[in-house]
Amino acid sequence: MRYDLEYVLDSALDGVLIVASDHRLVLFNRACEELCDTSRQDVVDKAYWKLSDFHQSWEAISKKDGRITYGELGAKKERMMLTHKEGKRVWVETIYTPIFDKETGEIAYVMGVIKDITELKRIEDEKERLQKELGNIRRELESKYDFSAIEGTSSQILHALKLAAQVAPQNTTVMLVGESGTGKELLAKAIHYNSSRASRPFVALNCSAFPDTLFESELFGYEKGAFTGADKSKPGKIALALGGTLFLDEVTSMSAATQAKILRVIQEREYEPLGAVRSTLADIRIIAATNKDLAPLVREGSFREDLYYRLFVYPITLPPLRERIADLPALVESLLKKFHHEMGKRIQEISAEALEVLMGYHWPGNVRELQNVMERLVILSKEDRIEVPDLPRYLVDSAGAKPLSSGIPGERFDRSSLENSVHDFERNLILKALQKCGNNKTRAAHLLGLTRSTFRYKLSKISPDYFPAADRKAKSV
Numbered sequence: 267m268r269y270d271l272e273y274v275l276d277s278a279l280d281g282v283l284i285v286a287s288d289h290r291l292v293l294f295n296r297a298c299e300e301l302c303d304t305s306r307q308d309v310v311d312k313a314y315w316k317l318s319d320f321h322q323s324w325e326a327i328s329k330k331d332g333r334i335t336y337g338e339l340g341a342k343k344e345r346m347m348l349t350h351k352e353g354k355r356v357w358v359e360t361i362y363t364p365i366f367d368k369e370t371g372e373i374a375y376v377m378g379v380i381k382d383i384t385e386l387k388r389i390e391d392e393k394e395r396l397q398k399e400l401g402n403i404r405r406e407l408e409s410k411y412d413f414s415a416i417e418g419t420s421s422q423i424l425h426a427l428k429l430a431a432q433v434a435p436q437n438t439t440v441m442l443v444g445e446s447g448t449g450k451e452l453l454a455k456a457i458h459y460n461s462s463r464a465s466r467p468f469v470a471l472n473c474s475a476f477p478d479t480l481f482e483s484e485l486f487g488y489e490k491g492a493f494t495g496a497d498k499s500k501p502g503k504i505a506l507a508l509g510g511t512l513f514l515d516e517v518t519s520m521s522a523a524t525q526a527k528i529l530r531v532i533q534e535r536e537y538e539p540l541g542a543v544r545s546t547l548a549d550i551r552i553i554a555a556t557n558k559d560l561a562p563l564v565r566e567g568s569f570r571e572d573l574y575y576r577l578f579v580y581p582i583t584l585p586p587l588r589e590r591i592a593d594l595p596a597l598v599e600s601l602l603k604k605f606h607h608e609m610g611k612r613i614q615e616i617s618a619e620a621l622e623v624l625m626g627y628h629w630p631g632n633v634r635e636l637q638n639v640m641e642r643l644v645i646l647s648k649e650d651r652i653e654v655p656d657l658p659r660y661l662v663d664s665a666g667a668k669p670l671s672s673g674i675p676g677e678r679f680d681r682s683s684l685e686n687s688v689h690d691f692e693r694n695l696i697l698k699a700l701q702k703c704g705n706n707k708t709r710a711a712h713l714l715g716l717t718r719s720t721f722r723y724k725l726s727k728i729s730p731d732y733f734p735a736a737d738r739k740a741k742s743v
């Protein structure tokens with residue numbers, strides 16, 4: 267049986283076209299018609315192909331031995347986008363192959379094989395887009411969890427940051443101590459992203475979130491068949507954090523049995539997934555956190571002393587917001603920026619009185635609570651400024667009970683006489699500087715080596731009466 271070439275080529279799924287040496291198109295199969303959205307009557311013997319770019323190299327090849335290798339063929343690929351009449355776009359890749367005249371060795375025809383690569387192109391574009399996005403996210407993550415993302419210039423927070431920056435590059439176990447919402451997890455991430463483990467995962471596990479048995483399977487993972495219902499194996503958090511950092515939050519919630527196992531992980535750097543016969547290496551750095559004082563728990567025997575010492579190698583204490591209330595304006599400013607970025611809603615100003623209310627509140631939920639309050643304010647605000655009536659009632663009531671500007675120290679300042687003295691000292695210094703500069707705030711700020719905005723915050727804190735009426739109305743953030 268002899269094959270009818272045109273019939274065979276019409277059955278091919280790829281487009282096949284043949285151009286004669288005078289550039290005239292002599293064959294255009296059915297798949298070509300579909301891919302190019304052109305009927306063969308319109309092009310065969312009518313269209314001319316310019317293949318001069320390829321000719322030279324093909325001639326050189328034909329001079330060699332008349333054969334062309336696969337690698338060289340690959341170099342003659344061409345990609346283009348074809349737009350169909352109804353607007354559909356098709357990406358195609360064509361591979362051109364010369365067909366040499368047996369006698370003369372000259373190029374007699376060029377065959378083009380056209381493949382539809384629309385889906386491949388879409389996947390490639392998507393891959394490129396994802397790679398770019400991944401790069402952006404990684405950069406964003408690194409800057410988000412950079413130490414600079416931790417707001418505050420109070421001595422307590424600066425001290426915590428300094429300790430964290432010093433220990434970050436080491437593999438040392440770190441213990442973060444602080445009330446809920448003081449930024450323990452944020453600091454743990456900053457430590458991780460500033461360590462040599464930064465490109466590996468940061469995995470957080472809250473020890474109080476699971477009952478005892480579940481917690482162990484979360485932490486260590488399990489092998490298939492380890493217990494009824496374990497129909498496949500599951501990696502634990504230690505395996506997920508491999509090469510990276512495991513953040514163990516609320517460590518006081520661990521049972522005695524889990525404490526013993528965690529101790530082994532820290533001491534031996536080894537663990538066994540449930541049902542495993544062999545132990546696995548635990549290449550993780552541990553950062554632990556607690557919002558409770560661990561020492562009394564050790565004394566009463568509910569927390570292992572040996573584990574306590576293993577975890578407390580390098581403790582860092584994060585102060586509650588009320589003990590570093592001077593940081594609140596900067597936190598408010600950065601939160602407003604963050605919500606502007608996330609929600610596209612911009613708050614331009616927060617009145618000095620509203621800021622004073624915020625600074626007078628005791629913030630039991632710390633920065634997390636402040637964040638929630640600010641988010642709510644941004645969502646609900648109809649204007650681009652926040653005034654006292656916009657604030658939640660409990661905040662106004664609580665702050666009103668102990669006004670910060672009254673000069674009578676609120677109970678939060680009774681905690682230490684040092685804090686009281688520093689406050690009074692700062693207040694006197696600011697008032698004296700103002701007197702000296704004829705109430706000119708810019709000059710007074712300069713005299714004290716403060717920026718004008720820091721000076722204004724400090725002033726609003728100690729004596730709002732110093733703001734002239736118009737000035738006092740709005741405080742720009």
Ligand SMILES: Nc1ncnc2c1ncn2[C@@H]1O[C@H](COP(=O)(O)OP(=O)(O)O)[C@@H](O)[C@H]1O
Nearest residue numbers: 415416417445446447448449450451452633634
């Ligand atoms: N100093 C800070 N600067 C900016 N944001 C902070 C700061 N401290 C805490 N936050 C934010 O407050 C929220 C609670 O912090 P988190 O680290 O989860 O606290 P914790 O782990 O102590 O409960 C997070 O959204 C965090 O980004």
Ligand SMILES: [Mg+2]
Nearest residue numbers: 447450451515
């Ligand atoms: Mg937390």
